[in-house]
Amino acid sequence: MAIRIVTGGISQETNTFQHELTSLEDFQKGSSRIDRGQDILDLEGTGTIYGGIIDEAKKNDVELIPTTFGRAVPGGPVTREAFETMRDEIVEGIRNAGKIDGVLLGIHGAMALEHLPDGEGPLLTAIREVVGPEIPIVAPLDLHTNLSDEMMEQCDAFVGYKHYPHIDTPETGARAMEILLATIKGEITPVMAYTRVPLIAPNQSMVTTWQSPLKKAIDRAREIEAEPNVVAATVLGGFPFSDQEFTGVATIVVTNNDKALAKQYADELAQMCWDLREDFAIHPTPIADAIAEAMAGEFGSVYVLADISDSGASGTAGDGTAALKGLLEANVRSAAVAQIMDKAAVQACIDAGVGATVTLSVGGKHDGLHGDPVDVTGMVRLIHEGGFLMAGPMGAGTRSSRGRTVVLEINGPGGIELQLTDLRGHPNDLNFFRAFGIEPTERRILVLKSAAHFRAAFEPIATKVIEIDAPGISSPNLHSFNYKNLRRPIFPLDPDLEWSPER
Ligand SMILES: [Zn+2]
Structure with a gap:
């Protein structure tokens, strides 16, 4: 008889400095989605964890039983209603599945709820209560996971992404399925150990397209994974914009029934991150300097100005104006901005119509933490419903949307092309421009909120x-955040801290 595995989950990365909660409705608009039943299986072949999970299940003749999989664009804490609705659907799906051999969960790892600091722990606990202690539960984890004790207590094995940008979501999903299958077949007995490092780090110090401090530890994790009896070795950068006791860098090692070995390697990786702690600092460039450098570049150059403090993938306001203000002040040409969320401005452009010239005050309205509104005059060049297919290294084959989208042309053709959107977005695909008539390879400056x-x-x-x-x-300046729940002391907020892993 085929191995029967239930799957489902809830995936959202929570920024607790975002005041707007993430509701059940938010899980169903823009790029967010709740898939149920066959819709989950239809993620086959996509650049998501399910692309890998489903592929691996098919290769092994697994009967994969889908429940509910909700995923939302990063934002504020998830409402109790949203969490409990999806949790109950998943639990109900497991109950109705009959005799099962294992559970493969689709979670992020840094979800917080309006009423609890951790979302994944309580979800795992609810599932554990239904399946009992004997049925293995395995989950892939995002590199930005803030690891709670409850997560560790209720899951049999975690395996995290090793790339940031997360271009390895399908392979990590597949790896989680391999581990689950090996466990079910009795080939391995996974045991986990983890070490939490008293360190919070800016996202940019976790990027793996350069030899960042986190990348150095991840390279070592890959070596550890090649050692006998090691099942998975994971270095989590954590998500610093979530004010929780357990936020920050952590390591997890899964071995085949060797707790001491797991702890030894988890400690080694943690010590490595700690030793590199000074290297996690990020020093962004003043906007005027960045623009001047871009304008001085050779003909045909493309400069990406990354608005890293208002990153749609980090649950920010999405309406930050500092970069746009800089472009206007420098009177730049050949610039395209993705994007400023401003529903009222979108509506005003739609009311005016394509071809009309409008004067608007855009952005800076959500929370007062992302710059002031900026006055612009421009021509409404395009009005778009907003949806498009992703085709790049992340999420290929899935639909993305920032809601209704307008392109405003400021200072005439070849000036500044400003995308105004209903919803936040994280431009991680060239189609964030191409779908709206802007060829990114032909612009001097691309402003990306990412x-x-x-x-x-x-x-x-x-x-x-x-x-x-x-x-x-x-913002990478973690000193600027008013943490209230974060454990202290922690680096870099407490710079003189000394630490070593428990032995
Ligand atoms: Zn992430």
Whole structure:
């Protein structure tokens, strides 16, 4: 008889400095989605964890039983209603599945709820209560996971992404399925150990397209995974914009029934991150300097100005104006901005119609933490419903949307092309421009509201990437955040801290 595995999950990365909660409705608009039943299996072949999970299940004649899989664009804490609705559907799906051999969960790892600091732990606990202690539960984890004790207690094995941008979601999903299958067949008995490092780090220091400090530890994790009896070795950078006791860098090692070995390697990786702690600091470039450098570039250059402090993939306002203000002040030409979320401005452009010239005050309205509104005059060049297919290294084959999207042409043809959107977005695919009539390889400056995921698609076309210094709730300046729940002492907030892993 075929091995029977139930799957489903809830995936969202929570920025607790974002005041707007993530509701059940938010899970169903723009790029967010709740898939149920066959819709989950239809993720076959996509650049997502399910692309790998389903592929691996098919190769092994696994009967994969889908429940509910909700995923939302990063944002504020998930409402109790949204969490409990999807949790109950998943639990109900497991109950109705009959005799099962294992559970493969689709989770992120840094979800917080409006009423609890951790979303994944309680979800795992609810599932554990239904399946009992004997049925193995395995899950892939995002590299930005903030690892809670409850997550560790309730799961049999975790395996994290090793790339940021996360171009390895399918392979990590497949690896999780391999581990689950080996466990079910009795080939391995996974045991896990973890070490939490008293370190929070900016996203940019976790990027793996350069030899970042986190990348150095991940390289070592790959070597450890090649050792006998090691099943998986994971280095989590954590998600620093979530004010929880357990936020930060952590390591997890899974071995075949050797707890001491797992702990030894988890400690080694943790010590390595700690030793590199000074290297995790990020120093973004003043906007005026970045623009001047871009304008001085050779003909045909493409400069990516990354607005890393207002990153759509980090749950920020999405309406930060500092970069746009800089472009206007410098009177630049050949610039395209993805994007500023401003529903009222989108509506005003739609009301005016294609071809009309409008004067608007855009952005800076959501929370006052991402710059002031900026006055612009431009021609409404395009009005778009917003949806398009992703085709790049992340999420290929899935549909993305920032809601209704307008392209405003400022200072005439060849000036500044500003995308105004209903919803936040994280431009990590060239189609964030191409779908709206803008050829990114033919623009001098591309402003991207993205912490790092843009790199997978945009580094290959960029002359240079410059991380700009702007205000926002995904700023690499972690000293600027008013943490209340985070455990202390922690580096870099407590710079004199001394630490070593428990032995
Ligand atoms: Zn991530």
